[in-house]
Amino acid sequence: MTKIDRYILILFLRTVMVCFLSLAGIFIVFHAFTAFEDLVNQTRSGDSLVWVLVRFYGPYLILLFDMTGAIITLMAFLFTVGWLRRTGELTATLSAGVSHGRIFRPMVIASLVIITGQLLSRELVIPQFRSSLTMKAEDLNGEVEQAVRPTFDRLSGVLIEGARLKTKALTIEKPNFRIDSDYEGFGDMLIAEEAIWVEPEEDNAAWSGLAQGHDSGPPAAGYWLRNVKRPEGIDRIASAGRGNELILLTSADQPWLSPGECFLVTSVHPNILQTQDTATRLASVWELSGRVRNPAVHCSLALQTQVHERIVRAPLDFGLVMLILPMVVNPRGRKLFVMIGSAVGMVLGFFALKTLAGALGGSGTLVTPAMAAWLPLLVVCPLAFVRLRAVQNV
Template sequence: MTTDRSKHVTKIDRYILLLFLRTVFVCFLSLAGIFIVFHAFTAFDDLVEQSRGGQSLPVVIVRFYGPYLILLFDMTGAIITLMAFLFTVGWLRRTGELTATLSAGISHGRIFRPMMIASLVIISSQLFCREMIIPLFRNSLTMKAENLDGETEQAVRPTFDQATGILIEGAKLKMKRLTISRPNFRIDADYGDFGDLILADTAVWVDANADHPGGYLATNVKRPEAIDRIPSSGLNDQLVLMTSSDQPWLASGECFIVTSVHPNMLQTQDTAVRLASIAELSGRVRNPDVHSSLSLQTTLHERIVRAPLDFGLVLLILPMVVNRRGRKLFVLIGSAVGIVLLFFLLKTIASALGGSGTLFSPGVAAWLPLLVVCPLAFVRLRAVQHV
């Protein structure tokens, strides 16, 4: 008897899981279709122009919209999961399948378990995309259609390296090549004959190797003049500015500037921070040579707590679908939307407090929504788990 009951429950699990995942898939495809159709109206000519380079139009569309669909999944996955949860339960209630299953002595918690596990998998998939995939396409997500195969130029955010006393500026930044056009390295330290400014045509980021630490290789140096006759100089027994005068691996007219300020830190676009991984954001905050704003510190903590906070939101909505009062589906959806709005309002207020340093530190402000939502979600879940 126990074996038959277990098999019966397993079949219900598979049925509910399939219905839930199908709803999630349809909702996401609907959003993706709306996004592509509306965006294609403004970018279609540019996409057609790209296809004349040898690739077919479908391939160009996939190359351009593929990264955006991954980003769309990251932005909407949790909300779609919530809506799919409500629609799935509404469908089960409308067809009478939920009532029949409850009549067999199976609790709401047992019925909803497949959807809870699937929600956890979806949120984990969002985390994987956010940390491993989206950062790889960061440049594509900041491009326009006409620059799909080219290199976009960005403004350079002036950044001061506190360890070397050098302010890094420039005309344009090319992230694909990690290159600064017409860089200005303003020196606020004593480096001998280098003076207070280094001007060059380009500066390319070079990772650390046996010859030098990480830094920028400036080519065709305009100032100081006669760069090849100026000996390398540094601070605290460590070379910072290197020239061909005593560094044989450098060519004539080149100067190497040692710094920990990677080109990623020079980007002015907000997507450079929003699309960065936790490891990269952590590296920026922990870098003692560069000032980290309270807003950046808050963003880092928000990224750390986002996955558990999204799952806490799912658990917070879950008890609503038990619906002991017989409320209609659209009333449940309206109530869920209200809770979601309050949830994002709490996150927004906490983020503003952390970014401004008002009342809370960035870490406490970012973790505050999790400390509020998760206990409430756990209590509400326990209240209906065996109902």
């Protein structure tokens, strides 16, 4: 890396940082005007105000980086080149026989690194803060509660619903499970005080602490229902299932269950029961693809389209940057703001194409969900490559 490479790279990264911090500052200031009193109330637990702000706004800044990283990178590209042209540094470098492609190489590599950072943040970091990103300021030190999205488990024939869902504890308060299959002795309803999601004992290190006094754990993932109220006399009803697989387990023949308890074997995770669409958008590709492959729940065309869109998002974002790159070569001597206006128009066209393709895929019109998600990439990337090669040696 030469001195001019380091100079351009530092100038570019400084512009990216200024743009992001400006957006972050605007977001925090406007939000704090409406939530500052609630945030101050959180300090009564002994935490400092700075720590409360970090806990609350930290996950949101990570999400803001994921949402705006590609656009900020694109605008920083334009502003950096505009600055180099205005100061005459670009003209001086070109007069030495250095091509545009060589001058812009550090920014192209930095753009790729930023988009890769977005990808890692989106798949590894943001899903860990999903509960924090769906809470309000007054809920910072408490449990996040949502309504329960009724979900039918097609394998067990049970409709899972309840009063409230605690997203952190993975618990359903006052579960009201409707049984649509013939399980002898269980009737058509399964009502309890709470239903706790647990993994198999070998996969769940917290089981020993969660179920004190139990010698063993569940044989499969599912909901552990405590204080069962219906059917009455749950301890006298034998476990039932379909074929050779048990679905509803009771203490009548399962010694690891205590009296008044029941266990429903299901693959319907509490994340699927969340009513807020934000929880789905913040899930990782691995989790979303697991929902698509899960035979127990219905998978909509919109969700299938979203999975493919998440897969192609990183290369599509980089393709957008490369699509705008030829504009900064500016052989016609256009002014900076004219160039930015042209770039904004192309970005709007890009997002219009993505939105149209997503709508077609979600409705199943003309194209499949997979084709709808990959169509923008098939259009943008070849065009970006051709335009990049055309100006690389200019």
